[in-house]
Amino acid sequence: MTDIAMIRAARDRIGNHARRTPLLSSPFLDEIAGRRLFVKPECLQLTGSFKFRGAWSAISALDEETRTRGVIAFSSGNHAQGVALAARMHGVPAVIIMPADAPRMKIENTRAYGAEVVLYDRQKEDRDAIGERLSAERNLTLIRPFDEPYVVAGQGTVGLEIAEQAKEAGIARAEILVPCGGGGLTSGIALALEADAPGFLVRPCEPQGFDDTARSLVSGQIERNPAMGGSICDAILTPAPGNITFPITSRLCGSGLVVSDDEALKAMVLAFTRLKIVVEPGAAVALAAALFRKDEVKGDTVIAVTSGGNVDADLFSEALRRFG
């Protein structure tokens, strides 16, 4: 199980290979949020999402003989790119299993990072089964997207940075809003902040119809989403919280926040206008919650993680046309 020592060790292994993303802010966004709002733009991370951190952490933790045989991952796109690039930087092969309806850019980038891409049907096929079969056949090590302690530890390095940067900015208490799919980023940040910034409360953020974590936190047990498609927030459409991540989020996080797809798009447009960053829909749900669910957030400071920026130009233009 991931703990703070594993997160600090992951940071040491990551070193300068990943980017330390800044904290951004805008007086215009503060005004909408009704409080001080900071954004941790993991869209500026290598491969355009925080997933590179977890991928690096997991691959760098393998013993050399295992690592040399190669890795395999399944992902709607951001974990795919993270694993593909981290594998390439380690000089080892990667096979990535992706849904055929993943954004075109994510599939193309994963191939461009040198990985072998295997596509599957998100509605009909079980990606876990495909992953386990291929990893057995080729003797590859499966790098799970969130239910893997070393991956959670890597994502937790975002929390270490938030704690440091908040301290530099004089922030002692804040709610930390985090886009939540399987809960790898959420649980990693929550563990890091438990140790380094105990006045902070992590709140998982999800799109309407895919609020499995919010409902699980209410019921106290793992609840599943009824569907696997139908939101533009492709990056965070996972079936249910993870067996490793949920006990952590359940112990450490505040209640979940839920936003609509249109609110996520509006947050994307405000991030464009006010912060000059490119955020993908699923990665904009925490910023959307900070801006449009302000009555559900407490305190005078909120920090929203924008977890990725891998959005196709067509969708981005459409969002600008509708809400720009």
Added chain:
Amino acid sequence: MTDIAMIRAARDRIGNHARRTPLLSSPFLDEIAGRRLFVKPECLQLTGSFKFRGAWSAISALDEETRTRGVIAFSSGNHAQGVALAARMHGVPAVIIMPADAPRMKIENTRAYGAEVVLYDRQKEDRDAIGERLSAERNLTLIRPFDEPYVVAGQGTVGLEIAEQAKEAGIARAEILVPCGGGGLTSGIALALEADAPGFLVRPCEPQGFDDTARSLVSGQIERNPAMGGSICDAILTPAPGNITFPITSRLCGSGLVVSDDEALKAMVLAFTRLKIVVEPGAAVALAAALFRKDEVKGDTVIAVTSGGNVDADLFSEALRRFG
């Protein structure tokens, strides 16, 4: 005249009020550029451009009595926003003279930062004369956009950061490509790097038809642009290099690089796709030069400054549609 001591003093006055922007990169951009390419994204600076640094530097250097009476500035938009916000953060009034055809967002933001905005006709009126009349009438201090030693010193803090960040990244020699209008940013960076990174060469970058600095560097004297409009690169359409800035660029910079408007738009789109940052056309000319004038750049490492991100949504969408 600005020197390295003034730049270091400006950094001390700026302290944590401005943002230390990161260095970004992407293997996809390295491939296009044919060498290692780093981007210094000043679009992520407060107010969406580097201009905030110079504005803070100049306003913070005024004696208190002078500062309290207020400041005035003329600008196509980025200096306007920088002065407006820096004045507000100092608690002093600001009057900003802007061309009536400046991007809507820049005019609206300048007003939203609390400044009084006076519009003028870029083709028919002389903004310098208007600025000097108003500043005399109201006893305001004119903050010139580039031909002002404290402004150059503030912009030079970008160069101090580049030197530090390049050192951390192990870069000993590089060409530094800088979008150039009046030359405040270019000359400030050149002075900072002369002191802190003498292996670096600054190259001013301009749009076709507005290559006054490139031509001035060739002829050895200040050359003017034939027109004042007709490029989408509004941020850097100045009549001629400054009397203060040109002697610095002339002494320290390599030859200028010139790109087309379409190349600037393509660079904007690649910054969207590969770096997840929003860059405005005029601020994209240095990245465009790194990507599309690679035969005119020397060495194995180039650092391009993207100096601002204040672009209207319509123009950004159009660029994505044409080149995305």
